[in-house]
Amino acid sequence: MPPVAERSLDVRADFPILARRFGERKLVYLDSAATAQKPAVVIEAVADYLRNHNANVHRGVYALAREADAAYDGARVRVAAFTGAEVDTTIFTKNVTEAINLVAYSWGRANLRAGDAVLITQMEHHANIVPWQVLCRERQATLRYLEVDERGELSLQQLEDELARGDVRLVAFTHISNVLGTINPVQEMTARVRAAGAVSLIDGAQAVPHMPVDVPSIGADFYAWTGHKALGPTGIGVLHGRREILEAMPPFLTGGDMISSVDFQSATWNELPAKFEAGTPMVAEAVGLGVAVDYLSELGMERLRAHERALAAHMLERLPQVPGLRVVGPPEAERRGGLASFTLDGIHPHDVAELADRGGVCIRAGHHCAQPLMRCLGVGATARASVGVYNEPEDIDALVDALISGREVFGLR
Numbered sequence: 177m178p179p180v181a182e183r184s185l186d187v188r189a190d191f192p193i194l195a196r197r198f199g200e201r202k203l204v205y206l207d208s209a210a211t212a213q214k215p216a217v218v219i220e221a222v223a224d225y226l227r228n229h230n231a232n233v234h235r236g237v238y239a240l241a242r243e244a245d246a247a248y249d250g251a252r253v254r255v256a257a258f259t260g261a262e263v264d265t266t267i268f269t270k271n272v273t274e275a276i277n278l279v280a281y282s283w284g285r286a287n288l289r290a291g292d293a294v295l296i297t298q299m300e301h302h303a304n305i306v307p308w309q310v311l312c313r314e315r316q317a318t319l320r321y322l323e324v325d326e327r328g329e330l331s332l333q334q335l336e337d338e339l340a341r342g343d344v345r346l347v348a349f350t351h352i353s354n355v356l357g358t359i360n361p362v363q364e365m366t367a368r369v370r371a372a373g374a375v376s377l378i379d380g381a382q383a384v385p386h387m388p389v390d391v392p393s394i395g396a397d398f399y400a401w402t403g404h405k406a407l408g409p410t411g412i413g414v415l416h417g418r419r420e421i422l423e424a425m426p427p428f429l430t431g432g433d434m435i436s437s438v439d440f441q442s443a444t445w446n447e448l449p450a451k452f453e454a455g456t457p458m459v460a461e462a463v464g465l466g467v468a469v470d471y472l473s474e475l476g477m478e479r480l481r482a483h484e485r486a487l488a489a490h491m492l493e494r495l496p497q498v499p500g501l502r503v504v505g506p507p508e509a510e511r512r513g514g515l516a517s518f519t520l521d522g523i524h525p526h527d528v529a530e531l532a533d534r535g536g537v538c539i540r541a542g543h544h545c546a547q548p549l550m551r552c553l554g555v556g557a558t559a560r561a562s563v564g565v566y567n568e569p570e571d572i573d574a575l576v577d578a579l580i581s582g583r584e585v586f587g588l589r
């Protein structure tokens with residue numbers, strides 16, 4: 177078989193789950209924003225690690241333990257290379273939620289004082305809201321929000337105005353909204369945050385799997401993402417941090433592996449990244465993520481983005497052909513990731529997802545862990561279709577067909 181890069185982006189055969197059938201219907205998976213399906217190489221790498229190389233890491237001196245060390249440390253090298261980040265400042269966490277909590281607990285509790293402010297946006301996932309709410313309440317700091325305009329975008333002017341107030345210590349924002357699909361101007365935002373002397377954190381959960389992301393050129397102090405949306409296993413996430421900030425931060429969790437030495441009353445901390453990885457880490461999961469990012473690199477992230485942008489354009493064209501359907505977020509495919517949230521007049525989003533399922537199409541319905549944004553949009557929930565590298569235009573057509581015939585079930589013409 178030729179290497180992935182020489183093939184067209186017809187990779188469905190690489191994903192065993194896509195061969196599944198539900199009765200007569202093939203699986204049409206349009207829920208990659210929730211979690212991505214896994215290519216066989218990832219599944220096999222995890223199984224091979226557990227079957228042939230499993231040992232605890234950074235402890236054993238025997239040959240098998242050295243293999244486990246090499247597998248885990250090698251995964252970090254692959255993951256750091258994928259986003260252009262430094263190896264030592266690439267920390268493995270359980271998921272992006274834990275990565276953001278790490279920053280909120282460690283950086284936040286060491287640096288935020290009464291009267292300070294944290295600035296986030298109305299389009300954040302709960303993972304990038306609740307840790308800041310808890311932190312601000314504890315430190316008597318204020319939590320403020322950048323607004324989302326009617327196009328589903330943020331205003332750089334409002335960011336500047338907020339920073340000019342002089343009390344903002346940290347600005348946290350998503351790279352791509354998991355509801356609106358909006359791609360935020362992250363470089364322009366981090367530059368302004370840095371110029372104001374504040375710290376920036378980007379939630380890259382919906383970006384890293386879908387477009388080229390070079391962490392150093394984005395210029396964020398923290399950049400976090402999650403492995404299971406990037407074709408990797410669940411239980412593994414990534415926090416990239418600026419070295420001097422990470423070095424000055426106290427540990428988040430404490431215990432084995434993150435120490436340099438322990439006395440009866442006190443301990444000293446290990447070097448980066450171990451300082452932030454207490455206890456036995458997610459070794460098999462890291463190995464799987466390392467293989468997943470190599471698979472993505474081989475496909476080529478520019479190519480993958482072009483494929484998904486074309487699918488986004490197809491969604492924006494086809495979905496509104498369903499009578500009563502309204503897509504939220506920017507109207508242009510180039511300004512958004514490969515997802516579309518929508519409402520359908522007269523049918524609750526959960527029923528919309530159920531109708532899609534009758535046509536064999538998996539989509540998500542609900543508040544997408546973004547309840548404040550739902551309030552801004554004036555809805556309780558939306559339905560959401562989201563694509564991955566393995567989708568094709570026919571998958572979106574299948575959704576549109578299912579929705580059009582579904583409307584008839586509801587007596588809508």
Ligand SMILES: Cc1ncc(COP(=O)(O)O)c(C=O)c1O
Pocket residue numbers: 209210271272273274301303304350352353354379381382402404545
């Ligand atoms: C933008 C965004 N941030 C954070 C998360 C949380 O990801 P995880 O549950 O893997 O921590 C998600 C997942 O849906 C997301 O879309």
